[in-house]
Amino acid sequence: MNLDPGLLWQFDFLIIPMVIICAVAALTFRDLITSAVVFGAYSFFMCLLWTEMLAVDVAFTEAAVGAGVSTVLFLGTALHIKRRAKD
Amino acid sequence: MKLVSLLVTLLLGALLLTAAADFPSWGDPHSPASLHVSDYYIENSLEQTAVPNFVTSILADYRGYDTMFETTVIFCAGLTVLTLLRRSHRKEKKVVTPRPNREDQDLILTSAARMIAPMMQIFALYVVAHGHHSPGGGFQGGVILGASFILLALSYDLQTVLGRLKERVALIMSGIGVAIYAGIGAGCLLLGGNFLDYGVWSKVLGVFGVTPVTARSHGMLGVEIGVAITVMYIMFSLYADLSSGGEMDEGL
Numbered sequence: 243m244n245l246d247p248g249l250l251w252q253f254d255f256l257i258i259p260m261v262i263i264c265a266v267a268a269l270t271f272r273d274l275i276t277s278a279v280v281f282g283a284y285s286f287f288m289c290l291l292w293t294e295m296l297a298v299d300v301a302f303t304e305a306a307v308g309a310g311v312s313t314v315l316f317l318g319t320a321l322h323i324k325r326r327a328k329d
Numbered sequence: 330m331k332l333v334s335l336l337v338t339l340l341l342g343a344l345l346l347t348a349a350a351d352f353p354s355w356g357d358p359h360s361p362a363s364l365h366v367s368d369y370y371i372e373n374s375l376e377q378t379a380v381p382n383f384v385t386s387i388l389a390d391y392r393g394y395d396t397m398f399e400t401t402v403i404f405c406a407g408l409t410v411l412t413l414l415r416r417s418h419r420k421e422k423k424v425v426t427p428r429p430n431r432e433d434q435d436l437i438l439t440s441a442a443r444m445i446a447p448m449m450q451i452f453a454l455y456v457v458a459h460g461h462h463s464p465g466g467g468f469q470g471g472v473i474l475g476a477s478f479i480l481l482a483l484s485y486d487l488q489t490v491l492g493r494l495k496e497r498v499a500l501i502m503s504g505i506g507v508a509i510y511a512g513i514g515a516g517c518l519l520l521g522g523n524f525l526d527y528g529v530w531s532k533v534l535g536v537f538g539v540t541p542v543t544a545r546s547h548g549m550l551g552v553e554i555g556v557a558i559t560v561m562y563i564m565f566s567l568y569a570d571l572s573s574g575g576e577m578d579e580g581l
């Protein structure tokens with residue numbers, strides 16, 4: 243791999259705060275559908291983080307499963323249960 | 330109570346951050362985790378398996394037993410959701426008819442989904458077949474294949490897709506996917522090798538010029554196809570169960 247990971251550390255300043263913001267936001271929102279979408283965004287930023295660490299296989303799985311299918315499954319479930327969390 | 334839990338969380342977080350400072354630096358080749366077998370795989374996996382992407386060769390060959398049971402776990406998860414949620418209408422004789430003229434079935438949405446779905450499926454097949462050389466493999470390809478059906482079910486309705494992809498077929502096929510994986514492994518036993526030791530398949534495939542090394546590559550491809558079949562059908566059946574609450578009628 244001739245890509246120097248040393249050149250990519252600047253992305254950390256963008257990606258890691260977004261990961262933390264999305265993780266906290268997904269827990270804070272009372273509306274489960276908003277939570278599900280924000281959780282999808284969290285997965286997407288984790289996918290960027292994996293890519294930045296050159297773990298492309300993991301990033302691919304995160305993008306397909308985390309940001310893609312599991313968001314849809316969460317949405318499908320959230321529409322059938324009580325939409326607002328109590329706490 | 331909230332204050333106490335906040336304090337505990339902050340303390341734990343501080344402890345973890347202090348501990349993280351002692352970790353070996355990122356990408357350090359002398360870190361304890363990379364000292365035992367990593368070098369062996371990096372140096373030998375291309376010669377031994379003829380697969381350039383050694384993530385694939387470790388997952389599907391050296392650690393094939395783990396991956397087989399990961400596939401089984403996904404299969405069991407699909408079965409669990411089905412047993413918990415599925416409600417049969419056989420006794421109630423409720424007739425579910427597809428709704429061809431649904432008002433909220435948007436023309437732009439359905440036409441876009443019609444065009445995107447085949448592209449997704451072709452890309453998924455590429456991901457499965459090209460997993461030896463580039464990132465990807467059976468699991469990711471299977472998820473994308475399943476997602477293409479989920480996209481159709483979202484933009485049309487569930488009945489339209491269930492008419493093309495029967496629930497019974499989906500269940501049987503997801504079992505067949507696991508059986509393909511286990512069958513390739515068991516075939517190695519019959520040919521006198523160890524379980525999932527694909528090299529011995531060259532005894533059968535040798536007539537096509539397959540050497541023991543390339544037989545491992547082909548064995549991995551077969552295994553990936555099995556994984557993709559299971560994951561695809563389980564992902565779709567998960568969506569169908571969850572989105573319709575087990576009724577299999579309208580979906581979202």
